[in-house]
Amino acid sequence: MVPSALTRSLKIHTRMKVLVVGGGGREHALAWKIAQSDLVDEVLCAPGNAGTARVARNVSVSATDVPGLVALAREEGVGLVVVGPEDPLCAGLADRLRAAGIDTFGPGASGARLEGSKQFTKEICDRHRIPTGGWRRFDRAGMAKSYLQSLDTWPQVVKADGLAAGKGVFVCTDATEACTVVDMLMEERSLGAAGSTIVVEEFLEGQELSVMVLTDGETLLVMEPAVDHKQAHDGDKGPNTGGMGVVTPVPWVTRRLMRQVEQRVLIPMLHALQIEEIPFRGVLYAGLMISDAGPRVLEFNVRFGDPETQVVMRRFASDIVPYLLGTARGTLGELEPAEWLRDTVVGVVGAAEGYPGEYRRGDEISGLDQADEVEGAVVFQAGTKLMADREVTTNGGRVLCATAIGSDLEQARTRAYESLDRIRWDGKFCRRDIGLRAAPRSVGSDL
Numbered sequence: 001m002v003p004s005a006l007t008r009s010l011k012i013h014t015r016m017k018v019l020v021v022g023g024g025g026r027e028h029a030l031a032w033k034i035a036q037s038d039l040v041d042e043v044l045c046a047p048g049n050a051g052t053a054r055v056a057r058n059v060s061v062s063a064t065d066v067p068g069l070v071a072l073a074r075e076e077g078v079g080l081v082v083v084g085p086e087d088p089l090c091a092g093l094a095d096r097l098r099a100a101g102i103d104t105f106g107p108g109a110s111g112a113r114l115e116g117s118k119q120f121t122k123e124i125c126d127r128h129r130i131p132t133g134g135w136r137r138f139d140r141a142g143m144a145k146s147y148l149q150s151l152d153t154w155p156q157v158v159k160a161d162g163l164a165a166g167k168g169v170f171v172c173t174d175a176t177e178a179c180t181v182v183d184m185l186m187e188e189r190s191l192g193a194a195g196s197t198i199v200v201e202e203f204l205e206g207q208e209l210s211v212m213v214l215t216d217g218e219t220l221l222v223m224e225p226a227v228d229h230k231q232a233h234d235g236d237k238g239p240n241t242g243g244m245g246v247v248t249p250v251p252w253v254t255r256r257l258m259r260q261v262e263q264r265v266l267i268p269m270l271h272a273l274q275i276e277e278i279p280f281r282g283v284l285y286a287g288l289m290i291s292d293a294g295p296r297v298l299e300f301n302v303r304f305g306d307p308e309t310q311v312v313m314r315r316f317a318s319d320i321v322p323y324l325l326g327t328a329r330g331t332l333g334e335l336e337p338a339e340w341l342r343d344t345v346v347g348v349v350g351a352a353e354g355y356p357g358e359y360r361r362g363d364e365i366s367g368l369d370q371a372d373e374v375e376g377a378v379v380f381q382a383g384t385k386l387m388a389d390r391e392v393t394t395n396g397g398r399v400l401c402a403t404a405i406g407s408d409l410e411q412a413r414t415r416a417y418e419s420l421d422r423i424r425w426d427g428k429f430c431r432r433d434i435g436l437r438a439a440p441r442s443v444g445s446d447l
């Protein structure tokens, strides 16, 4: 048999070392999936957590230590680096790794600006007619406040321009509230430099959807969509979080809607990157609001979503490594389309008391092994720490995400909760309504 181009190009690196940068649930899921590949000899994770330690070798280099990570990849002879979080991408980690001759999954600093600056993304969307809400940017509090006071349509959304780890967006119901946010961001500098410029955005109604694509700048591989649950409490109440639970596939998302997303958002964005000469090798994550008028962009992220990755990886049936390598090397177009399991996966996050505010840490976690024994379940750890005595303790707001696969939503949901309920720590809480949200009456135009 004649070996395919893919096998030939991979032969050289057969059984390579892969370094996953980061230490959250997303990185546990990525390391878990990558470790299943026949092409991989060893997975390293920097810095990792107690969960990644089960599938990878943790190395205590911080995810934001750019020189430290480049040195680590060199010393270990790593064949592929997969960068999880946005901060090191914005700081140019991928550029530095590529300059050192190391295949890297993740955009350079110029591409990472899509996440690092809301204004930058809004401008690109407008220049290339990618649908998004109307907006204005301000770098002076006085101007922002007079503008807000002149508006008579509410709510409005006030966003810090820069990276804010999910804490920079405020949906405001009136001018008084919006002006308080402006003062906090621009005068008190509650988020530092990230809030020195702000974007005021039209409030969009509809249903949120996350669509992640792998792209090497030429080819798009659209991943299965997922729906995250952002608010801390049941019924979408309470403060915004990094995500409390997630479901894939999304029952109300039709093929037709996905085609609209591709044609109106993803392909135009790929063209925009090409025209603006912004190289991009990694994940483009479109945060979308789906309304009767079709999909509109809320934001772009430049890395895998968390917790979306935890459920999407469980449905990705092919070996992920050729796709990560193809993205890193610019040869994604040479690969066959990836295969997906048709089953449903539900992920429920267990969080520490107080999250998303000040939260408890250092509580001992029990029941992890029993949780993995539930049929179809895999627990991905996030804010956890492996202690010297092998105990696992809480070490973050979102502690872990129990995922479960099932033939339908109900089965996946039941299994995910059964798994999560076997895990205990003091102060644990979770939402009980993940996967229960009623399907919207109509979404997307012309469905």
Ligand SMILES: Nc1ncnc2c1ncn2[C@@H]1O[C@H](COP(=O)(O)OP(=O)(O)O)[C@@H](O)[C@H]1O
Binding pocket: 133, 157, 165, 166, 167, 168, 169, 171, 201, 202, 203, 204, 205, 208, 230, 287, 298, 299
């Ligand atoms: N224009 C908008 N209209 C309605 N809701 C919005 C709008 N922009 C953001 N949101 C809400 O705020 C959340 C966070 O906004 P997003 O732009 O995704 O910022 P980030 O993820 O960087 O915090 C969204 O998931 C959505 O629920």
Ligand SMILES: [Mg+2]
Binding pocket: 287, 299
């Ligand atoms: Mg977002």
